[in-house]
Amino acid sequence: GAVVSQHPSWVICKSGTSVKIECRSLDFQATTMFWYRQFPKQSLMLMATSNEGSKATYEQGVEKDKFLINHASLTLSTLTVTSAHPEDSSFYICSARDAPGDTQYFGPGTRLTVL
Amino acid sequence: AQKVTQAQTEISVVEKEDVTLDCVYETRDTTYYLFWYKQPPSGELVFLIRRNSFDEQNEISGRYSWNFQKSTSSFNFTITASQVVDSAVYFCALSEATRDDKIIFGKGTRLHILP
Numbered sequence: 001g002a003v004v005s006q007h008p009s010w011v012i013c014k015s016g017t018s019v020k021i022e023c024r025s026l027d028f029q030a031t032t033m034f035w036y037r038q039f040p041k042q043s044l045m046l047m048a049t050s051n052e053g054s055k056a057t058y059e060q061g062v063e064k065d066k067f068l069i070n071h072a073s074l075t076l077s078t079l080t081v082t083s084a085h086p087e088d089s090s091f092y093i094c095s096a097r098d099a100p101g102d103t104q105y106f107g108p109g110t111r112l113t114v115l
Numbered sequence: 116a117q118k119v120t121q122a123q124t125e126i127s128v129v130e131k132e133d134v135t136l137d138c139v140y141e142t143r144d145t146t147y148y149l150f151w152y153k154q155p156p157s158g159e160l161v162f163l164i165r166r167n168s169f170d171e172q173n174e175i176s177g178r179y180s181w182n183f184q185k186s187t188s189s190f191n192f193t194i195t196a197s198q199v200v201d202s203a204v205y206f207c208a209l210s211e212a213t214r215d216d217k218i219i220f221g222k223g224t225r226l227h228i229l230p
Contacts, residue, residue: 032215032216034217034218042222043206043220043221043222043223044160044206044220045220046217046218046219049215049217091158093160095218097216100212100215100216101212101216102216103162103165104210104216104218105162106152106159106160106162108158108159109158109159109160111158
C-alpha cells in the first residue's frame, strides 16, 4: 500500500524554540494532508487540513500562528510549531490522500517533547 | 453532529477468549466511511478496515470481524481467539464526504490480552 513518512520520528527542544515536522507521501500524490495531535492516553484530534498550493484550514481552537502548515508540493507538507512550550509536547501524526474519497494513509508520527 | 463513541475505555481478557469492541456513531450524512485502527505502544496507527455507508455486509478477516448495523448506528469489532499481540488501543473513526473526508476518532478502547 501507499506509504507516508514523517521526519523526525522524535524531537526534544527547549521552550521558546521552533520545530519543523515533515510529512511526505512516498509513492503517491497527496493533494490533501491532515495533521493530528495526540496527547498521552487520549485520542487523535484533527488540527488542520492542508491542500496543495492553498492555505491550511484549521480546526476550532487551533492557533494558526502557532502551528504553521505549508503544503507546497504534492508530496510534502510541513508543520512548524513556533515558540514551542511544554504544553505543546505531544504526538503529531499526519495523514495524506490524493482525491476526495480515497483512502487516507497515516504517517508513523512524531513525538515532540518541549523542555 | 459528527461523533464517535467508544463506551469501553479499557478491556482485559485472557488469551484465546473472544472480545468485542463497541462503536456507536452519529452523522447526518448519507455518505460516510467508518474505520477501525489499531495503535500499539509504538504509536503508529495500523489501518484495519474502512467501510462505506452503503455497504452493510459484515466482514471477516482472519480472527477479526466487523458488524455494521445502520439501524443502530453501530460498527462493532470482534477479535476471535485473542492473542497477546492484540494488546493495543483500538480506535473507531468516522469521516463524511461533506466534511472533506476529515476523520473523527473515538476516544479509543485499550485492550489488554492477558497470557
